[in-house]
Amino acid sequence: MDLFSxxxxxxxxxxxIEWMTEPLFGTxxxxxxxIFYCFLGALFGTxxGVLPGIGPLATIAMLLPITFKLDPTGxxxxxxxxxxxxxxxxxxxxxxxxxxxxxxxxxxxxxxxQMARQGRxxxxxxxxxxxxxxxxxxxxxxxxxxxxPLSRMALLFGPAEFSALMILGLVAAVVLASGSIIxxxxxxxxxxxxxxxxxxxxxxxxxxxxxxxxxHDGIDFVVVAMGLFGIAEVMSNLADKHAxxxxxxxxxxxxxxxxxxxxxxxxxxxxTILGTLLGVLPGGGALVASFASYSLxxxxxxxxSRFGKGAIExxxxxxxxxxxxxxxxFIPMLSLGIPPNAVMALxxxxxxxxxITPGPKxxxxxxxxxxxMVASMWIGxxxxxxxxxxxxxxxxxxxRIPYAYLFPxxxxxxxxxxxxxxxxxxxxxxxxxxxxxxxxLRRIGCEPAPMILGFLLGPMLEEQFRRTLLLxxxxxxxxxxxxxxxxxxxxxxxxxxxMALPNLRKSRxxxxxx
Amino acid sequence: MTQQIASGxxxxxxxxxxxxxxxxxxxGTAADMGVGYTPRMLAVGSMxxxxxxxxxxxxxxxxxxxxxxxxxxxLLTTAMVAGFALLLPWLGLPLTVIACVLPAALSGEKFNFxxxxxxxxxxxxxxxxLSAWALKLQIPIWPDLAGFKFPGSGPR
Numbered sequence: 001m002d003l004f005s006x007x008x009x010x011x012x013x014x015x016x017i018e019w020m021t022e023p024l025f026g027t028x029x030x031x032x033x034x035i036f037y038c039f040l041g042a043l044f045g046t047x048x049g050v051l052p053g054i055g056p057l058a059t060i061a062m063l064l065p066i067t068f069k070l071d072p073t074g075x076x077x078x079x080x081x082x083x084x085x086x087x088x089x090x091x092x093x094x095x096x097x098x099x100x101x102x103x104x105x106x107x108x109x110x111x112x113x114q115m116a117r118q119g120r121x122x123x124x125x126x127x128x129x130x131x132x133x134x135x136x137x138x139x140x141x142x143x144x145x146x147x148x149p150l151s152r153m154a155l156l157f158g159p160a161e162f163s164a165l166m167i168l169g170l171v172a173a174v175v176l177a178s179g180s181i182i183x184x185x186x187x188x189x190x191x192x193x194x195x196x197x198x199x200x201x202x203x204x205x206x207x208x209x210x211x212x213x214x215x216h217d218g219i220d221f222v223v224v225a226m227g228l229f230g231i232a233e234v235m236s237n238l239a240d241k242h243a244x245x246x247x248x249x250x251x252x253x254x255x256x257x258x259x260x261x262x263x264x265x266x267x268x269x270x271x272t273i274l275g276t277l278l279g280v281l282p283g284g285g286a287l288v289a290s291f292a293s294y295s296l297x298x299x300x301x302x303x304x305s306r307f308g309k310g311a312i313e314x315x316x317x318x319x320x321x322x323x324x325x326x327x328x329x330f331i332p333m334l335s336l337g338i339p340p341n342a343v344m345a346l347x348x349x350x351x352x353x354x355x356i357t358p359g360p361k362x363x364x365x366x367x368x369x370x371x372x373m374v375a376s377m378w379i380g381x382x383x384x385x386x387x388x389x390x391x392x393x394x395x396x397x398x399x400r401i402p403y404a405y406l407f408p409x410x411x412x413x414x415x416x417x418x419x420x421x422x423x424x425x426x427x428x429x430x431x432x433x434x435x436x437x438x439x440x441l442r443r444i445g446c447e448p449a450p451m452i453l454g455f456l457l458g459p460m461l462e463e464q465f466r467r468t469l470l471l472x473x474x475x476x477x478x479x480x481x482x483x484x485x486x487x488x489x490x491x492x493x494x495x496x497x498x499m500a501l502p503n504l505r506k507s508r509x510x511x512x513x514x
Numbered sequence: 515m516t517q518q519i520a521s522g523x524x525x526x527x528x529x530x531x532x533x534x535x536x537x538x539x540x541x542g543t544a545a546d547m548g549v550g551y552t553p554r555m556l557a558v559g560s561m562x563x564x565x566x567x568x569x570x571x572x573x574x575x576x577x578x579x580x581x582x583x584x585x586x587x588x589l590l591t592t593a594m595v596a597g598f599a600l601l602l603p604w605l606g607l608p609l610t611v612i613a614c615v616l617p618a619a620l621s622g623e624k625f626n627f628x629x630x631x632x633x634x635x636x637x638x639x640x641x642x643x644l645s646a647w648a649l650k651l652q653i654p655i656w657p658d659l660a661g662f663k664f665p666g667s668g669p670r
Binding site for chain 1: 570
C-alpha cells in the first residue's frame with residue numbers, strides 16, 4: 001500500500017538518530033533529534049495551553065526565530081507540536097480550576113469542572129486525554145489519506161479556482177467567527193488592506209509605504225501576528241483583571257469506571273468526526289468544533305438535564321472535537337497552501353522562512369518532510385498523554401504564577417523574537433503599534449482573528465483575481481463557466497444564505513453564548 | 515459610545531483614509547487592473563461596512579456594550595515594548611531586558627518587588643544565553659552608548 005510505505009517513510013524520518021558530541025568528555029552520543037523537537041513542541045504547547053492569556057499563535061510566533069537555525073523538518077515538527085499540545089493543556093486547567101487556558105477548552109470546562117467538584121477529577125482528566133488521543137490518531141490518518149488526492153486535484157487549479165477557494169476561506173472564517181458577522185467581514189477587509197502595503201508583485205510599484213524603507217517588502221507577518229495576539233492580548237488581560245485565584249480540585253484515581261467509558265466512547269467518536277469535518281473547512285478548526293460537539297451531545301442525549309452537572313459526554317465529545325479540528329486544519333494548509341485559520345497562516349509563514357512553499361507541489365517535492373510531519377503528529381499525541389496524565393500536578397501549580405510576573409516575560413519574549421526575525425528594532429516598535437491597533441479593535445467589539453487571515457490571503461487573492469480577469473478579458477462569467485470554481489463559489493453563497501436564515505443565526509448565537 | 519457606533523466609525527474612517535491614500539495609484543480596468551484597483555474596492559467595502567454598522571447603531575440596535583478603553587495597560591505595555599526598541603541598540607540585550615521588565619511594577623497586579631527583580635535578571639540571563647550563545651543570533655549584548663540612534667534613523 002502506498003499509504004503505509006509513505007507513513008513508513010515519515011516514521012523513519014521522525015526516528016532519525018543524529019550522533020552528537022557531548023560537551024564534557026567529547027564522546028559521541030546518539031540523539032533522536034526529531035523526537036526531541038516533537039517532545040519540545042508538545043511540552044511548550046502544554047505549558048502555554050495551561051497558562052491563560054497566551055495562546056498557541058503568540059508562542060509559535062515567539063519561537064519562530066529559534067527555529068531559523070534548525071533543519072526544516074525538526075522546526076516544523078516542533079511548531080506543529082505546540083499547536084496541538086495547546087489543545088491538550090487547555091483542557092487540564094479547564095477541568096481542575098474552571099479556567100480554560102485556550103478558547104477551545106471553554107466547552108470542556110462546563111461539565112469537566114462539575115465532574116471535578118464531584119470528586120471525579122481524575123476520571124475527567126483521563127477521559128479528556130484519551131478522547132484527545134483517539135481523535136489525534138484518527139485525524140492524523142485522515143490527513144495521510146485525504147491530503148494526497150486533494151493536492152493532486154489542486155494541481156488542476158487555475159487562477160479562477162484559487163480565487164474562488166480563497167473567497168470561500170475568507171467567507172467561512174467570517175461565518176464561523178464569534179461576534180458580529182458584518183464587523184468580521186470588515187475585519188477581513190482591513191486585514192487585506194494592510195496586506196497590500198508594500199511592493200506590488202505584478203508591477204513592482206510601491207503602495208502605501210510612505211517612503212519607509214522597512215516596509216517596502218510589506219508589513220512583516222510575524223510583526224502583525226505578535227502585535228495582535230501577543231501585545232494586544234497582554235493589554236486586554238491587564239485591563240480586564242481576570243479572577244486568577246485558582247483552587248484546584250483533588251485528583252484521586254485516574255481510571256474512569258466502565259460506565260464512564262461506555263458513555264464517553266461514542267461521544268468521543270462523534271466528536272472526532274465532527275472535529276475532522278469542521279477542521280478541514282476554512283475558518284473552522286478547534287474552537288468551533290468543540291462548541292458544535294458540546295451542543296450535539298446535549299441535543300442527542302437521552303437526558304439533556306445532566307449536562308452542566310458533570311456529564312462525561314460533555315468532556316469526551318468537545319475534547320475529541322477540538323483536537324481533531326486542530327489537526328484536520330493542517331489538511332488545507334499542507335495540500336492547498338491555503339490557511340484555514342490564523343495559526344495555520346503562521347505555519348505557512350514559518351515554512352516560507354525555511355524556503356518551503358506549502359501547496360499542491362509540497363507533497364511531491366518534499367515527501368520526507370511532509371510524511372515526517374504527519375508521523376510526528378501521532379508520536380506527539382502519544383507524548384501528550386504521557387505528559388499530561390502523570391504530570392498533571394506540575395501543570396496545575398503553574399497556574400499560580402501571578403500575572404505580574406508572567407506578562408513582562410511574554411513581552412520580552414515577543415520583543416526578542418520579533419527583533420531576531422530581521423534584526424531591526426523598527427519591527428519591535430511596529431509590533432507595539434500593531435498591539436495598540438489590536439487592543440483598540442478589541443475594545444470596540446472587533447475580534448482580530450479574521451483580520452490576520454485577510455492579511456495573509458489579501459495579496460494572494462489580488463494576484464489570482466487579477467490573473468483570472470486578465471485571462472477572461474475582464475469578464476466575471478469565467479467563475480461560473482469553470483465547474484470547480486462555480487462549485488466553490490456555490491458553497492460560499494450557500495454559507496452566506498444559511499447565515500442569513502434567522503433561526504440558524506439564533507442557534508449560532510446560543511452556541512457561542514454557552 | 516456603544517461598541518456598535520465605535521466600530522462603524524472605525525471602518526468608515528479607515529476606509530476613507532485608505533481611499534484617499536490610494537488616489538495616486540493607477541486604477542486600470544477590470545481586464546488590466548492597475549495597482550489602485552483592489553485598494554479602492556476594499557476601501558469602498560470598508561466604508562460600506564462602516565455605514566451599515568453606524569446606521570444599525572443609530573437605530574439603537576446591535577452591540578450595545580459601552581466602549582471602555584482602559585488607557586493605563588495600553589500605555590504601560592506600549593512603553594515597555596517601545597522602550598525595548600529604543601534601548602536595545604544602546605544598552606545591549608541584558609540591560610534592556612531588565613529595564614523593560616521593571617516597569618511591570620506599575621501594572622496594579624499583586625507582586626513582590628524582590629521577586630520581580632529576580633525575574634528581570636533571570637530573563638536577561640536566559641534570553642542572552644539563548645540568543646547570543648546557544649543560537650548565535652546577531653543581537654547586541656554590550657552597552658554601546660555612542661551608537662545611540664532612534665529606530666528607523668539608520669541602517670540597523
